[in-house]
Amino acid sequence: MKPADDRCEEHGLYLYRTGFGWSCKLGCYYCDDPQKIKEGYIQQYKEELKNKINKLIKKLEKSLVKLTNTDRAYQQGKIEQLRELLKLLE
Helix, strand or coil, X not given: CCCCCCEXXXXXXXXXXXXXXXXXXXXXXXXXXXXXXXXXXXHHHHHHHHHHHHHHHHHHHHHHHHCCHHHHHXXXXXXXXXXXXXXXXX
16 A cells, blocks of 8 residues: 555655556555556556567468468468467467
8 A cells, every 4th residue: 555645654755646556766565456457467468468469370371472382371370370369369
């Protein structure tokens, strides 16, 4: 829990707002709801993972032009698997 006076209990420094709580300049961290933090980090990780997968899909789609039919079918299979993975992340 964040102290009422907005100061770190250990160091006496003022707290500043961070992603899911408050922190002092020396690394102490305070929050109101640890479960909210956990869910927030999970959601943030999912978004980063979705972005990486979308970039990989675009890269694979660009490379389809240069491939033979056999390799193209293989790459399209990979793209479909990545799209299925994206569905699971939603």
